[in-house]
Amino acid sequence: MYTDSGRPRSIWLRPERAGRGPAPGHDRARIAAAAVGLADGGGLDDVTMRRVAAAIGAGATALYRYVDDRDELLQLMADTALAELRFPPVTGDAHADLLALARELGTVCRRHPWLVDLLQARSPMTPRGVDYLEHALAAMQQVDAPGRAKLEAVALVTGLVAMVSRTELANGGSNGEREAAQAEYLRAVVENGEHPHLAGVVASSAPAGDGEDLLGRLLPRILSGLLTPGREPGAASRRESPRSR
Known part of the structure; x- marks a missing residue:
């Protein structure tokens, strides 16, 4: 305007x-x-x-x-x-390509910690930000999903990278000591039997190791739900609506 x-x-x-x-x-x-x-x-x-x-x-x-x-x-x-982003090649595997892009963005965030604040506060609609958006959309070109879902996926990737980067920076790049202390506390809490649901999760969860790849664990699962081929958000509820019958 x-x-x-x-x-x-x-x-x-x-x-x-x-x-x-x-x-x-x-x-x-x-x-x-x-x-x-x-x-x-x-x-x-x-x-x-x-x-x-x-x-x-x-x-x-x-x-x-x-x-x-x-x-x-x-x-x-x-x-x-x-401008420091080095875009990985697009392979046709949307999940793998977006994960590679997310890791590249995380590298830049660790180099410039203040960038995390800017990414969480606003969309990076700058010339280089548009290049980032274009590359992310190219990674999803074979995905049968509406454009809105793809834009939401890009926003999700950016937000998740910012969140994970902030956590890593706050912990000096290592979560080992903090995670060990939290695990120790949780084991003590669930021993009294007052938190049975939490106890079940603690018992079934393997302890997270130092430097756990949160992006690698979380991003593919989130994208799987958001980029379901041929499924537009809200389509199921519209089909079930009485007005649509």
């Missing part, structure tokens, strides 16, 4: 350099790199317009020649991080 003056609202639809006026002394790539450096060092709280301007040797208001606000600066950062 455009403003009343005809100016695109999206930064990605606006030219980096205005047609008139002096040539800019900086560019979006340099600004984004400076912001990413600040976020890599201290998180998103360290990314302010003033600090980014100082990092590129510009005045406090200089960034407003390139971005309208901090939100657009965050978009530049997300796009810069997503």
Whole structure:
């Protein structure tokens, strides 16, 4: 959409350099790199317009020649991080291809922990984010499912990667000590017989090892339900509706 003056609202639809006026002394790539450096060092709280301007040797208001606000600066950062994605080849196995893409995104998230916050807060509708979406949809091209279900699957992949990455980062990349402590506590709790359902699950579940591949376990099962061939969400309930008879 455009403003009343005809100016695109999206930064990605606006030219980096205005047609008139002096040539800019900086560019979006340099600004984004400076912001990413600040976020890599201290998180998103360290990314302010003033600090980014100082990092590129510009005045406090200089960034407003390139971005309208901090939100657009965050978009530049997300796009810069997503440019590091190395898309795995599409094999025709949608589950395997989406899992490979999820692991690649997880690698980038571990390299830039602040990206997790951006992925959970908004869809990465940037040029590189669109490339990510296109690759995910290409991985599902043989799946007989409606477009909406495929878009939901991409959102689910992104959200699950962000969740798992946040957990790994919070635990320093290893869940071993925490999982051992939790298992010890659960064994003590179920011994009193007051939690029979929990006791049954604990008894039948193998202990999770250090570095357990949560994406590998969870994602294929979730996708199996969401991408059932030829089944549109809500179709069964519509068939059972009295109005459809």
